[in-house]
Structure formats: structure tokens, C-alpha cells
Amino acid sequence: MALRFYNTLSQQVEDFSPARDNTVRMYTCGPTVYDFAHIGNFRTFTFIDILRKCLRANGFRLDHVMNVTDVDDKIIRNAVAQHKSLEDYTAIYKNAFLEDCGLLRLESPERLVPATAHIDDMVEAIERLGAGNHTYSSDGSVYFRISTFPGYGKLSHNDFSGNLAGARVDVDEYEKADARDFALWKAPKEGEPAWQTPLGPGRPGWHIECSVMAIKYLGETLDIHAGGIDLVFPHHENEIAQSESLTGKPFSRFWLHAEFLMVEGQKMSKSLGNYYTLRDLVGRGYAPEAIRYLLASVPYRKSLNFTLDGLKSAAIAIERLRNFKLRLETDRYQPGHNEQLAARTAAASQAFGDSLNDDLNTAEALAAVFEYVRDANSAMDSGEFRAGNVAAAAEFLGRFDSIFQVLEPGVQAGQISDAQVESLIAERNAAKKARNFARADQLREELLQQGIILEDTKSGVRWKRK
RNA sequence: GGCGCGGUAGCCAAGUGGUAAGGCAAAGGUCUGCAAAACCUUUAUUCGUCGGUUCAAUUCCGACCCGCGCCUCCA
Incomplete structure (x- = not known):
């Protein structure tokens, strides 16, 4: 379009x-x-x-x-x-x-x-x-x-x-x-x-x-x-x-x-106490990406009702997309190429672009992304997602993120290094192999304290930062 | 008063003259050492109200109600 x-x-x-x-x-x-x-x-x-x-x-x-x-x-x-x-x-x-x-x-x-x-x-x-x-x-x-x-x-x-x-x-x-x-x-x-x-x-x-x-x-x-x-x-x-x-x-x-933005269904004003600067919100622990997502998710010509609940929802929605990206990059797939899925991927990507081109209909564009993510996750669960489908999926995600820019987590100082995480995961894998689940859970907890979340999958352990 | 925008499920929010996208939340289930992640099912006979046009309207027209913006500095 x-x-x-x-x-x-x-x-x-x-x-x-x-x-x-x-x-x-x-x-x-x-x-x-x-x-x-x-x-x-x-x-x-x-x-x-x-x-x-x-x-x-x-x-x-x-x-x-x-x-x-x-x-x-x-x-x-x-x-x-x-x-x-x-x-x-x-x-x-x-x-x-x-x-x-x-x-x-x-x-x-x-x-x-x-x-x-x-x-x-x-x-x-x-x-x-x-x-x-x-x-x-x-x-x-x-x-x-x-x-x-x-x-x-x-x-x-x-x-x-x-x-x-x-x-x-x-x-x-x-x-x-x-x-x-x-x-x-x-x-x-x-x-x-x-x-x-x-x-x-x-x-x-x-x-x-x-x-x-x-x-x-x-x-x-x-x-x-x-x-x-x-x-x-x-x-x-x-x-x-x-x-x-x-x-x-x-x-x-x-x-x-x-159009204008409303806060909690009311007009934003200092006297109502619902007047937010970006630094107010970041200081209260809301991720800038979630704020960006919420602001971008409502088409610009419609007034946007900005709520703290909406901000939490936005953070969770982003998390779902990041989880999908991580899974795409870490799962192992059967060789081959699923033509039907490839066609649906292409259709979703097309719908995404068409929606944006239609006067920047970001809400509709996001719907295309989420529908696709469900479809692809489902195909991964059933084994229908093949190695040959990875590239097109990654490309669609990249296309999405070139506009919305919410997939990369913000960097924070003082984080545990990737190498340290990998080392602790190796230790935990050894403990699991020895069926020492107590030690394995202890290591998972230690990593969680450092903001690292582990997920055990058929393809092995994958991890992400909180 | 003039001009403009909007009222869709618990919340946020698309959309079309032919019978309601998506996200979040909630409930149940599958999977699983545990935990996640993911998937499946359920949640609007109905789209502010009342009329009209039409075989058919949430979608078009009219009236009305409510919210918001601009008309003064303002994203």
C-alpha cells in the first residue's frame, strides 16, 4: 500500500x-x-x-x-x-x-x-x-x-x-x-x-x-x-x-x-497531580521502552489515555516479543522449510507495513506482529517451524523493531557479565545432570538475584536479563 | 457560540454496509524435576442514546447525551 x-x-x-x-x-x-x-x-x-x-x-x-x-x-x-x-x-x-x-x-x-x-x-x-x-x-x-x-x-x-x-x-x-x-x-x-x-x-x-x-x-x-x-x-x-x-x-x-494525551482518563495538569515528566516515570521504575511502546501503540490521530496500568501492560507486551526473539535465536529446529508458514510470515510482514503506511496505524501494525508471534510460537511447539523459516522470522522482527525499537533492553551499569552467567549455567547443568536439584535451584536463585532469568527448554538452557 | 476529535468487552484499543483485530487482566487446561516460556479453551448476539435509509448498520444520514482539544501561552 x-x-x-x-x-x-x-x-x-x-x-x-x-x-x-x-x-x-x-x-x-x-x-x-x-x-x-x-x-x-x-x-x-x-x-x-x-x-x-x-x-x-x-x-x-x-x-x-x-x-x-x-x-x-x-x-x-x-x-x-x-x-x-x-x-x-x-x-x-x-x-x-x-x-x-x-x-x-x-x-x-x-x-x-x-x-x-x-x-x-x-x-x-x-x-x-x-x-x-x-x-x-x-x-x-x-x-x-x-x-x-x-x-x-x-x-x-x-x-x-x-x-x-x-x-x-x-x-x-x-x-x-x-x-x-x-x-x-x-x-x-x-x-x-x-x-x-x-x-x-x-x-x-x-x-x-x-x-x-x-x-x-x-x-x-x-x-x-x-x-x-x-x-x-x-x-x-x-x-x-x-x-x-x-x-x-x-x-x-x-x-x-x-492528538492530545490524557492521563488516567483526565486531562494532565499539575493541580490534578497527574503531570508526568519522563524522568518522573523512569524514577518510579518504569522502563523507557515501555513508555515508548505505550506512546507509539495508539495511532497519533486519536487521543491517548496514558495510565500507569497501561505502562505495566506495555512492559509485559514487550516482554512477550523479547521472549519470542530469544526463542527464535536459541531453539533448535528441524531442517527444512515450511512453505505455509513462510507464506504467513510474508503476509504478516506485508500487513505490518500496509498498516503503518495507512496514516501510521500503529495499533493495526502491532496486531499483525502479535498474531504472527502466536502463529510462530505455535509452529515451534508443534515442530512445524523449520530451520529454513528462521531467517524470514528474524527479518520480520527486525522490520518491526526498526520502527518500534523496544526489543533491546536498556543497558544498566554494574551488570554481571555474559561470561559469568554462562559459567554459572554450566555449573548448574552439571548439578542437574547429577540430579542435585537443590544445588541447581540454588544457582538459579543466585542468578535471579543478579537479574538473570533462566529457562530450561528442549534445546537447552536459555537466559535473559530481567 | 464557532471549528475539530472521540464514545467498541474489566482496562487499553483496531475495524468494516453483510454480521466484532490485537495487547493486558481473569478462569480452566496442556507441557514441565522445579520454575519459566509457549500453546489451547472461555470472556462484547454487541459497538453512547433515539430515530431514519437499506434485504442488511457498529459502519451511511439526522437529532440528542457525554468526554476532549483549539478559539488566550500550550505537544
């Missing part, structure tokens, strides 16, 4: 391929580094990771830009309060974000670009917008005049014609000509850090960094722009207004948005 995505712009599922050569030019909204990212943020970032991997699985190359917003009102407020420079303050959370991404096995985009390294580009873009009469100044700030952009509202499917002038709006801070106009450049308030530019002292507005950095690195029309659904309005709508006013070309061909 050809790859296809739901496009927020058209509100339809459309076949996808990049516009030029074989490279997907993609921009995704990254973190604002004013605090630790929470599990809802990572729902979106996990979706983007799955998206990347599926694009590559379809043979496309990637040029993916993600921004790091390292200047905004909250960052300035917090940095000033803590008497830190913007750089010192944001470095803490940027590093934490990168660490968290590593734990969740989220690939780095080809380019990770900080807003503050592009101030000159933004100033230049604002000047060009001004030259095109898209802007006006007020109290040292520069605003985008929405009435100069006829397509405003096309992404969020809102009709803004006519209902603006009389709208009740909060105008306490800035003077705007129209309620929907937004800041391109913000004049500093008392004591705030500011850049000295031809526009006057100040800092960029929220939306301009994305337009400028996307166009700078990827060109005037992106293949894909993605982010959380709450960014549709106003952030992405405003990006479109700026970018298309600047270039006269469509800003992005596809717009993909991830």
Missing part, C-alpha cells in the same frame, strides 16, 4: 510522496526549553519519530529540521527570576530534553536549530514583510497585519472574515489594530534582555522562528510540517500567513498533527 497521511489542510487522507527528488523536507515544532518536557510532549515527539522511520522505510531520504525555542516570555521570566543568562537557563532544559530523547530512542533530526542563532534571519524576514506592507509598528513592537493575508484560517478551518473588529479581546499589553494580528517582534519590558537590531531593541515573536528556519534550510515549500494539534491555531496558521506572504508559495504540502 502506498504511504498516505491525513492532511489537516485538506481534511482528507492523501497519498504522500516528496515533491522533489527522493528527499522528504520536513519541519516539526520542537520544545520550548523553559522546563522539563512532559509525557504529553513526548507523545508528539514519539509520533514524529515513528513518522521518520516510516518515511525511511518507504525508501525516502530525510531532511528534517526541528527548532528549539530558546527565547520566549516564560524563558525570560524564569531566567530573570533566577538571575541567569538566557543561555545558562535554557542549556539546562535543552540538555535534559536531549537526554530524554535518548532514553525514548527518538532519533535526532538532521538539523536541530535554536531560535537564538537565527535572530538576524528573523529580523531580515520581518523587514521584508514590512516592505510588502504586511506589518505595522506600535510601541516599539512589530505586528503582522492579518487583513493582508486572504488565506488566513485555511488550516484551522476558521472563518475570520467580519468578526474581528468588535471581538472582545485582551489588549492590556500591546496595541494591536486587529484582534488576530500577532507580534513579529516584541519590544522589551523593563529589565528584560533584548537584541539590538534595525527593528529596534527586542526579541522575536513566537511564530517567526519557524517560518524563517524552515524556509532557510528546506526551501519555500515543505513536504511535511508536523506538531501537536494545539499548534494548529494560532501557531501554524500564523506561520502560514508569514511564510506565504514572504514567498507567495504554499508553505507546506502536508500538515500532520498529533
Whole structure:
């Protein structure tokens, strides 16, 4: 099945391929580094990771830009309060974000670009917008005049014609000509850090960094722009207004948005006490792989109910897949090749890919994997699984894990070495042969204390780390 | 109020105009020195409610109820 995505712009599922050569030019909204990212943020970032991997699985190359917003009102407020420079303050959370991404096995985009390294580009873009009469100044700030952009509202499917002038709006801070106009450049308030530019002292507005950095690195029309659904309005709508006013070309061909995450059936909020950062959960003993699995297992366009029970279920589901992989690698099989099973393996792998290509239906893709695992385990039990079937099974597992990335356990410091484990297993085998089961059980218990689980099988002993 | 998404078994969650994937949990069984792992069986006559279209609807249409998001910073 050809790859296809739901496009927020058209509100339809459309076949996808990049516009030029074989490279997907993609921009995704990254973190604002004013605090630790929470599990809802990572729902979106996990979706983007799955998206990347599926694009590559379809043979496309990637040029993916993600921004790091390292200047905004909250960052300035917090940095000033803590008497830190913007750089010192944001470095803490940027590093934490990168660490968290590593734990969740989220690939780095080809380019990770900080807003503050592009101030000159933004100033230049604002000047060009001004030259095109898209802007006006007020109290040292520069605003985008929405009435100069006829397509405003096309992404969020809102009709803004006519209902603006009389709208009740909060105008306490800035003077705007129209309620929907937004800041391109913000004049500093008392004591705030500011850049000295031809526009006057100040800092960029929220939306301009994305337009400028996307166009700078990827060109005037992106293949894909993605982010959380709450960014549709106003952030992405405003990006479109700026970018298309600047270039006269469509800003992005596809717009993909991830739905929200709920926690225990409720919205996540600090006051409800169900607000989790990744480090909260890891600190409570939940495996990053289980978190990744849970976040990835619900298709991105559906809201995801994140629960601690769900996390436990996810860990057990992963365990089942790892057990299968271990069995595949350690059992001995009769020579030969089971054609029927081979055909079912191929069908399962095909179903897996088709499901992912159908707007990243990860739930359906997982179903194909689990159905296959049951089938193959069953064939192993009955002896119908033959040596000639191993390669295709391993390949399917590899295909699965190239997307989901949950099969390899995370490494922990201070673990017993493989050689030590093998040595103790040999000792236990000798004890078993001598029918000294007490000693054998004692050795198993000792290994268990070290986090090693033994399984006696027809093919001999196999072991795994807890 | 406007725009958008959703309500499927104990929980999580796919899906289709023709009679309900998968995971977890629960119960029973097979296998086994023990322990695991694995497999088998059982668990939604029913898909928020009420109407309509149809030979047939969970799937299409309408109304209503409930939850969530955006409309102000927000993944």
C-alpha cells in the first residue's frame, strides 16, 4: 500500500510522496526549553519519530529540521527570576530534553536549530514583510497585519472574515489594530534582555522562528510540517500567513498533527497531580521502552489515555516479543522449510507495513506482529517451524523493531557479565545432570538475584536479563 | 457560540454496509524435576442514546447525551 497521511489542510487522507527528488523536507515544532518536557510532549515527539522511520522505510531520504525555542516570555521570566543568562537557563532544559530523547530512542533530526542563532534571519524576514506592507509598528513592537493575508484560517478551518473588529479581546499589553494580528517582534519590558537590531531593541515573536528556519534550510515549500494539534491555531496558521506572504508559495504540502494525551482518563495538569515528566516515570521504575511502546501503540490521530496500568501492560507486551526473539535465536529446529508458514510470515510482514503506511496505524501494525508471534510460537511447539523459516522470522522482527525499537533492553551499569552467567549455567547443568536439584535451584536463585532469568527448554538452557 | 476529535468487552484499543483485530487482566487446561516460556479453551448476539435509509448498520444520514482539544501561552 502506498504511504498516505491525513492532511489537516485538506481534511482528507492523501497519498504522500516528496515533491522533489527522493528527499522528504520536513519541519516539526520542537520544545520550548523553559522546563522539563512532559509525557504529553513526548507523545508528539514519539509520533514524529515513528513518522521518520516510516518515511525511511518507504525508501525516502530525510531532511528534517526541528527548532528549539530558546527565547520566549516564560524563558525570560524564569531566567530573570533566577538571575541567569538566557543561555545558562535554557542549556539546562535543552540538555535534559536531549537526554530524554535518548532514553525514548527518538532519533535526532538532521538539523536541530535554536531560535537564538537565527535572530538576524528573523529580523531580515520581518523587514521584508514590512516592505510588502504586511506589518505595522506600535510601541516599539512589530505586528503582522492579518487583513493582508486572504488565506488566513485555511488550516484551522476558521472563518475570520467580519468578526474581528468588535471581538472582545485582551489588549492590556500591546496595541494591536486587529484582534488576530500577532507580534513579529516584541519590544522589551523593563529589565528584560533584548537584541539590538534595525527593528529596534527586542526579541522575536513566537511564530517567526519557524517560518524563517524552515524556509532557510528546506526551501519555500515543505513536504511535511508536523506538531501537536494545539499548534494548529494560532501557531501554524500564523506561520502560514508569514511564510506565504514572504514567498507567495504554499508553505507546506502536508500538515500532520498529533492528538492530545490524557492521563488516567483526565486531562494532565499539575493541580490534578497527574503531570508526568519522563524522568518522573523512569524514577518510579518504569522502563523507557515501555513508555515508548505505550506512546507509539495508539495511532497519533486519536487521543491517548496514558495510565500507569497501561505502562505495566506495555512492559509485559514487550516482554512477550523479547521472549519470542530469544526463542527464535536459541531453539533448535528441524531442517527444512515450511512453505505455509513462510507464506504467513510474508503476509504478516506485508500487513505490518500496509498498516503503518495507512496514516501510521500503529495499533493495526502491532496486531499483525502479535498474531504472527502466536502463529510462530505455535509452529515451534508443534515442530512445524523449520530451520529454513528462521531467517524470514528474524527479518520480520527486525522490520518491526526498526520502527518500534523496544526489543533491546536498556543497558544498566554494574551488570554481571555474559561470561559469568554462562559459567554459572554450566555449573548448574552439571548439578542437574547429577540430579542435585537443590544445588541447581540454588544457582538459579543466585542468578535471579543478579537479574538473570533462566529457562530450561528442549534445546537447552536459555537466559535473559530481567 | 464557532471549528475539530472521540464514545467498541474489566482496562487499553483496531475495524468494516453483510454480521466484532490485537495487547493486558481473569478462569480452566496442556507441557514441565522445579520454575519459566509457549500453546489451547472461555470472556462484547454487541459497538453512547433515539430515530431514519437499506434485504442488511457498529459502519451511511439526522437529532440528542457525554468526554476532549483549539478559539488566550500550550505537544
